[in-house]
Amino acid sequence: MKDTAAPVPPSDRTRVRRGAEKAHYDEATLHAIVDDAYLCHIAFSDEHGAHCIPTASWRSGGHLYIHGSNGSRLLKQLVRQTCCVTISHLDGLVLARSAFSHTMNYRSAMVYGRFEAVEDDAGKHAALEALMDKLAPGRQAEIRPGNDKEYAATTVLRISLAEAACKVRAGGPNDDEEDLGWPAWAGVLPFARARTTPVADPACTVAAPAYVRDWQTPDAALAPIY
Amino acid sequence: MKDTAAPVPPSDRTRVRRGAEKAHYDEATLHAIVDDAYLCHIAFSDEHGAHCIPTASWRSGGHLYIHGSNGSRLLKQLVRQTCCVTISHLDGLVLARSAFSHTMNYRSAMVYGRFEAVEDDAGKHAALEALMDKLAPGRQAEIRPGNDKEYAATTVLRISLAEAACKVRAGGPNDDEEDLGWPAWAGVLPFARARTTPVADPACTVAAPAYVRDWQTPDAALAPIY
Ligand SMILES: Cc1cc2nc3c(=O)[nH]c(=O)nc-3n(C[C@H](O)[C@H](O)[C@H](O)COP(=O)(O)OP(=O)(O)OC[C@H]3O[C@@H](n4cnc5c(N)ncnc54)[C@H](O)[C@@H]3O)c2cc1C
Ligand SMILES: Cc1cc2nc3c(=O)[nH]c(=O)nc-3n(C[C@H](O)[C@H](O)[C@H](O)COP(=O)(O)OP(=O)(O)OC[C@H]3O[C@@H](n4cnc5c(N)ncnc54)[C@H](O)[C@@H]3O)c2cc1C
Ligand code: HEM
Ligand code: HEM
Numbered sequence: 465m466k467d468t469a470a471p472v473p474p475s476d477r478t479r480v481r482r483g484a485e486k487a488h489y490d491e492a493t494l495h496a497i498v499d500d501a502y503l504c505h506i507a508f509s510d511e512h513g514a515h516c517i518p519t520a521s522w523r524s525g526g527h528l529y530i531h532g533s534n535g536s537r538l539l540k541q542l543v544r545q546t547c548c549v550t551i552s553h554l555d556g557l558v559l560a561r562s563a564f565s566h567t568m569n570y571r572s573a574m575v576y577g578r579f580e581a582v583e584d585d586a587g588k589h590a591a592l593e594a595l596m597d598k599l600a601p602g603r604q605a606e607i608r609p610g611n612d613k614e615y616a617a618t619t620v621l622r623i624s625l626a627e628a629a630c631k632v633r634a635g636g637p638n639d640d641e642e643d644l645g646w647p648a649w650a651g652v653l654p655f656a657r658a659r660t661t662p663v664a665d666p667a668c669t670v671a672a673p674a675y676v677r678d679w680q681t682p683d684a685a686l687a688p689i690y
Numbered sequence: 691m692k693d694t695a696a697p698v699p700p701s702d703r704t705r706v707r708r709g710a711e712k713a714h715y716d717e718a719t720l721h722a723i724v725d726d727a728y729l730c731h732i733a734f735s736d737e738h739g740a741h742c743i744p745t746a747s748w749r750s751g752g753h754l755y756i757h758g759s760n761g762s763r764l765l766k767q768l769v770r771q772t773c774c775v776t777i778s779h780l781d782g783l784v785l786a787r788s789a790f791s792h793t794m795n796y797r798s799a800m801v802y803g804r805f806e807a808v809e810d811d812a813g814k815h816a817a818l819e820a821l822m823d824k825l826a827p828g829r830q831a832e833i834r835p836g837n838d839k840e841y842a843a844t845t846v847l848r849i850s851l852a853e854a855a856c857k858v859r860a861g862g863p864n865d866d867e868e869d870l871g872w873p874a875w876a877g878v879l880p881f882a883r884a885r886t887t888p889v890a891d892p893a894c895t896v897a898a899p900a901y902v903r904d905w906q907t908p909d910a911a912l913a914p915i916y
Contacts, residue, residue, distance in 0.1 A: 477738045482762060502780055502794070507733030507742035512703045514771075516733035516742055518778035518798050536708060545740075552744035554728055557825050559902075562834040563818065564844075566825075568728070572744050592789065599783050599792075599879075606874040608788040618790075636891045648832040649898055651890040653825075653905050658884035660914045664877040665862045672875055676785075679879050683909060688886045 477576050478629035488630040497573040497630055498523045501551045502599075504530070506538070508547040521551070524594045527622040528575060529582075531592065539619045542579040549575040549623060555689040556654035560637035561646035567633065569652060569690070575628040579621040591620045600675040634690065654688030656681075703802050704855035714856040723799040723856055724749045727777045728825075730756070732764070734773040747777070750820045753848040754801060755808075757818065765845045768805040775801040775849060781915040782880035786863035787872035793859065795878060795916070801854040805847040817846045826901040860916065880914030882907075 472489045474480070480487035488494075504521040507514060517538050519530050528549060532539050555569040582588050589610070596604045610618075637650050659681045662672065698715045700706070706713035714720075730747040733740060743764050745756050754775060758765050781795040808814050815836070822830045836844075863876050885907045888898065 482759065502783075503778065505731035505733075505742050505744075505776055505778070507731075507735075507740040507774075509733075509735060509740060513802070514733040514735060514740065514774045516731050516774045516776040516800065518731075518776060518796070520794060533708065548733075548740045548742045550731055550742040550744060552729065552731070557728075559826060559829070560833075563822065563830075563836045564840040566822070568746060570744070574742065576739070596789065596792070600785065603785070603874070604789075607786075608869050608872045608874070610789045614790040636889065643834050644893065646834045647896050648829070648834070649890070649896045649902055650894045651888055651902070653888050653902065654886045656884045656886045658882045658907075658912050660880045660882045660912045662877055662879050663862065663914055663916050664875070667870065668876045670873050670875045676875055676877070676879065681884075686884050686886045688889055690889050 474629055475627050478574070478627055480629055480631055483631065486631045486633050488632055493630045493632065494573055494625060494628050495523065497551055497553065497571050498528060498625070500553060504528070504549050504551045506542070506547055506549050508541050508545055510537070510541055520595070521549070522595045522598045523625070524591065526625050528625055529591050529595070529620060529622045530579070531595070531618060531620045534617055534619050536619065539621060542621055543581055546576065546578045554655055555634070556652045558637050558652050559650055561639045561648045561650050562643040565637055565639050565643070569633050569635070569654070571630070571632045573628055573630045575623060575625055577623050577627050579623045582620040582622055585615065588615055588618070588620045591622070602673065602675060606673065652688070652690055654690055656686045656689065658686060698852070700855055701853050704800070704853055706855055706857055709857065712857045712859050714858055719856045719858065720799055720851060720854050721749065723777055723779065723797050724754060724851070726779060730754065730775050730777045732768070732773055732775050734767050734771055736763070736767055746821070747775070748821045748824045749851070750817065752851050754851055755817050755821070755846060755848045756805070757821070757844060757846045760843055760845050762845065765847060768847055769807055772802065772804045780881055781860070782878045784863050784878050785876055787865045787874045787876050788869040791863055791865050791869070795859050795861070795880070797856070797858045799854055799856045801849060801851055803849050803853050805849045808846040808848055811841065814841055814844070814846045817848070828899065828901060832899065878914070878916055880916055882912045882915065884912060
């Protein structure tokens, strides 16, 4: 596995045509977009047509992982067909002087390929521990671990991140020259994902560990992604 | 158009099978999820297989709207096939005492159907003005409006919200009885979409209007969706 930003040539499916100047095909951009997300949307089809299902996702090395019940329609279909996995972050509304030049700041990634099942117990355990580590580092050692029955009921799938494209828009508005004098406010209204006050279970008597105490976003950290 | 929460029976495609106790089929839940979103993900297919494309979306009455270039692959495909449009909000990480009982709080909506083009000029103008009203109420009157050439290059599509399902998970962890004594912190780590400090275009000399001055989320308003 490479950890550097290798320039990967786009495939027929991943070559961005519209707004191609916003395209990125390097691993560093892709990994950063995937790692900043807790969920993805997956497009696949069955006898009812196209479906777009949101599901928790995380990265380990060069793969994106998902999990669920052995009985899940989603998971059963995904090992049978190629699909498209998309992750999007909305960073801001871009307000230009002309209506037509309005846009949004965003970071998105689209991955194409086929999921494969993580069949062996060790791989399954490691994958679900990586999910926990992403959410709450250190928590894996505190909780009641999964038992054989629970793992046996669970399917873990992974898809290679090899065939992927990213599209990123950042910065202020780009009005046409002749619109620059128009007397409208112009700039960006940014968004950020804030981590708000933890809510303990009423029955919980255990002191909050560091990942709970440190959860809440300090106001100063809510810097615009701009 | 009805504005009340009518109970709509699910179709074959929209009947939630997994976690059916989280399903909602009423209009009020659906509209609230759609209105709280700035973007959707759309699943469709072409000769390359399935695609999942993120795009800006907004609601007017009983339809969801999207827009883009006449030359867009996405928009050209969407009037030719049925598709699935999904909107998801991640509200929190649910930390249970047992690994297996961990989950997420979320609100999601899946809409099935076929997009139709908004062909008439008046409808196109009204639709794009509704988008602007959603983002920045009052701004439509301040900016340089779209001209004929710009509107002629733009496709606006809409899809009926009639065939849709929502799935909502809220509240604290649901550990099994026998895990309740396990000494791990249990509760919810909530997320919220924060509106952070506006960034004016360096060349902008116009005073910030109300929708810019009032943009930033007051800390007190970052209440957990729980
Ligand atoms: C938050 C957000 C809002 C957006 N709003 C709009 C909108 O209102 N109108 C609009 O036209 N577009 C919007 N886009 C861009 C949209 O995602 C598509 O890029 C665009 O619609 C072109 O789609 P296409 O299938 O015609 O593209 P093509 O360029 O033909 O797609 C070719 C290939 O490029 C890659 N690709 C395309 N789009 C993306 C992407 N977003 N991320 C990663 N790879 C990609 C894929 O591999 C795809 O198969 C938005 C994107 C984001 C993230
Ligand atoms: C943030 C988030 C994280 C999630 N994480 C996971 C995860 O890690 N593992 C997991 O198994 N599931 C997860 N889900 C639930 C997931 O979206 C699906 O509901 C689930 O995977 C079952 O999919 P299925 O196609 O097998 O469902 P089925 O119940 O067979 O789907 C039947 C129909 O129900 C409706 N439906 C299904 N899911 C949804 C939905 N989410 N919203 C609205 N309508 C829906 C659709 O009309 C669908 O065609 C998550 C959802 C969200 C929003
Ligand atoms: C008169 C009003 C508007 C018209 C005529 C219009 C037209 C268009 C067109 C033609 C495109 C396609 C660009 C391309 O693919 O080459 C586009 C893209 C887009 N528009 Fe609009 N638009 C309008 C208003 C808005 C507003 C108010 C927003 C909200 C912020 C917006 C957000 C976007 C976004 C996010 C894209 C995608 C750009 C990308 O691919 O990065 N538009 N618009
Ligand atoms: C040992 C570890 C874990 C196992 C064995 C496991 C197993 C499962 C299984 C079997 C399902 C399917 C439920 C169903 O469809 O009936 C599921 C769903 C889910 N899991 Fe896990 N899981 C584990 C850890 C986690 C963690 C750490 C998270 C992160 C918060 C998580 C998030 C979810 C979510 C969001 C769902 C979807 C529930 C829904 O449909 O609302 N899981 N998990």
